[in-house]
Every structure is written in C-alpha cells, then in structure tokens.
Amino acid sequence: MKKKAFVTGADRGLGYCLTEVLLVNDYRVFAGRYMKDWPWLDRLKAKYGDDLILVDLDISSSDSVEKAARLIKSETDSLDLLINNAAILGPDENNLAIFEPLDFDRLLRVYNVNTLGALRVTKALIDLVLNSQDKLIVNISSEAGSIERCWRTGEYGYCMSKAALNMQSAILHNSIRDKGGQVLVVQPGWMQTYMHGMRNDKADFPPEKSAADIYELIRRKDEFKGNKPVFVDHLGNLWPW
Numbered sequence: 257m258k259k260k261a262f263v264t265g266a267d268r269g270l271g272y273c274l275t276e277v278l279l280v281n282d283y284r285v286f287a288g289r290y291m292k293d294w295p296w297l298d299r300l301k302a303k304y305g306d307d308l309i310l311v312d313l314d315i316s317s318s319d320s321v322e323k324a325a326r327l328i329k330s331e332t333d334s335l336d337l338l339i340n341n342a343a344i345l346g347p348d349e350n351n352l353a354i355f356e357p358l359d360f361d362r363l364l365r366v367y368n369v370n371t372l373g374a375l376r377v378t379k380a381l382i383d384l385v386l387n388s389q390d391k392l393i394v395n396i397s398s399e400a401g402s403i404e405r406c407w408r409t410g411e412y413g414y415c416m417s418k419a420a421l422n423m424q425s426a427i428l429h430n431s432i433r434d435k436g437g438q439v440l441v442v443q444p445g446w447m448q449t450y451m452h453g454m455r456n457d458k459a460d461f462p463p464e465k466s467a468a469d470i471y472e473l474i475r476r477k478d479e480f481k482g483n484k485p486v487f488v489d490h491l492g493n494l495w496p497w
Contacts, residue, residue: 258307259390260335262328264288264315264377265342269449270396272296273467274339279304281471286328286335288313288342288377315342315373316365325380336390337474338381340374340421343396346413353410366413371420378428391437392477394470395425397487399443404496422487422497429485440480441487442470443495466490 261278265271266287275287279300286309289297301308311327314320328335346366347359374395378385385391399405401418408415422441429439444466448457469490473480480486487495 258282258284259337260284260286260332260388261337261339262286262288262311262335262377262381263339263341264313264373265290266297267291267294268296270444270447270463270466271339271341272300273463274341274470275308276300277467277471278337279307283307283337284332285309286311286331288315288324290314290342313342315377316369318376321373321376321380324377328381329384333384334388335381335384336388337392337394338378338385339394339396340377341396342373343370343417346411346417350410353412358412363413367417367420370414370417371424374421375424382432386432386435386437390477391432391435392474393425393428393432393437393439394474395421395439395441397421397425397441397443399489399495402443402487402496425485425487433483438477438481439485440473440477441485442473443487443489444470445490 261283263271263275263285266275267290275285278285284307287297289310289312297310301310309331311324313324344366347362378393385393398418400411400415401422403419425439425441446460447463447466449463473492487497489495
C-alpha cells in the first residue's frame with residue numbers, strides 16, 4: 257500500500273519539488289494549491305493521475321483549511337507525512353526598518369500565513385497523521401528563524417514568523433511524541449525560488465536539490481526521533497534554535 261502525504265504550498269518552488277519527489281518515490285500525494293492559474297501541478301496530475309490529488313488551499317483562511325481537510329478525509333483515513341511548506345516573505349524591509357515606517361497589517365499577514373497557517377493545517381489533520389504508520393510532520397522553517405544566528409537588522413515579519421513556527425513545532429512535538437508522533441524542523445537552504453515574485457537565480461541552488469535532500473531526511477526520520485524536536489538544515493546538520 258502506498259504511503260500518503262500532504263504538502264502545502266505545492267504550486268511551485270520547494271513545495272512543487274517535494275510533491276514531485278514524493279510521487280517518484282511511490283507516495284500518494286495531496287497537494288495544497290493556492291494559484292489555480294499556475295500550470296505546473298496540472299502537468300504533474302496528467303502524469304501521475306490518481307496518485308496526485310489537487311487540493312485548493314489558502315492556509316491563511318480557517319474555512320479554506322477546513323474545506324481542504326474534509327476533502328482529504330473523504331479520500332483517506334491516514335497521512336504518513338504532513339509537510340507544512342507554504343509561506344510568504346512579506347514586506348520588503350530594508351536594513352533601517354526600525355527607523356522607517358512599518359506596515360503592521362502586512363506583518364500580521366506574514367505571521368498569519370507562516371505561523372498560524374501551519375498550525376491550522378496541523379490541527380485539522382492531526383488525527384490522520386497519528387492514524388498512520390510514520391506519524392511525521394515536517395515544518396519548513398528557515399535560517400531566518402534562528403535566534404542564535406540572527407544577523408539581520410530588518411525583515412521582522414519573516415524572521416519572527418519562522419522563530420514562532422519553531423516554537424510551535426516544539427510544543428507540537430511535546431504533544432504527540434507519546435503517541436508515536438514526530439516533528440522535524442528543516443532549514444531548506446537559500447534556493448532559487450519565487451519568494452520575491454520572480455525566480456531568484458542568485459541563490460545557492462535550485463529547489464530540486466533541497467527537495468531531494470529533504471526526502472532523504474524523511475527517509476532517515478528515525479535517526480532524528482527523540483524527546484525534543486530536531487532543527488536541521490537540508491543536509492541533516494543540526495541548526496541552532
């Protein structure tokens with residue numbers, strides 16, 4: 257029987273590449289789709305048929321998340337893997353952000369998507385995760401969420417939202433570890449993705465590489481299992497909280 261996974265933010269970038277690598281490795285994948293006019297998932301659906309289920313999803317909306325959860329639960333009673341990947345970058349702040357006007361409404365939207373969005377999805381689907389064999393939740397964080405390694409003087413929304421996601425992951429892991437559940441927090445690296453709207457070709461590597469690396473972490477999940485969640489980069493190196 258195929259393992260089952262749900263990936264949020266699967267339209268393009270890392271989410272799309274994670275969806276594809278899971279399909280290649282014989283998962284049945286539910287793909288959270290935000291941009292209906294972006295064609296990549298349609299092409300993947302044509303190739304993989306019933307092994308890929310497209311799920312309309314806006315993680316900033318509780319109604320959207322609940323509707324998506326109902327669809328998934330109509331198709332399966334378990335999810336071996338939940339990947340909370342969907343995120344936004346937020347305001348384009350400069351290094352003098354504290355001395356310039358800040359758009360607090362936009363900062364709240366970043367937090368609503370990057371932190372509360374992942375919590376909405378996990379809350380809606382935790383019963384399916386714990387009813388599976390692997391019981392694994394992967395939260396895609398960022399080096400920007402590391403307090404110990406903080407070097408920025410701006411980007412408040414994104415950095416704070418990822419730091420809060422890390423705390424969320426720790427609390428969640430504490431809640432499900434006695435039930436066999438596990439949370440893995442991953443820093444995926446600086447990728448050539450569309451976080452700024454256009455593909456960032458100046459970044460270190462394409463998202464395909466990070467997705468392949470993260471799949472290896474998923475495959476090796478038992479190595480990271482313990483009383484506390486683990487925060488690692490895409491190569492499996494421990495990352496400071």
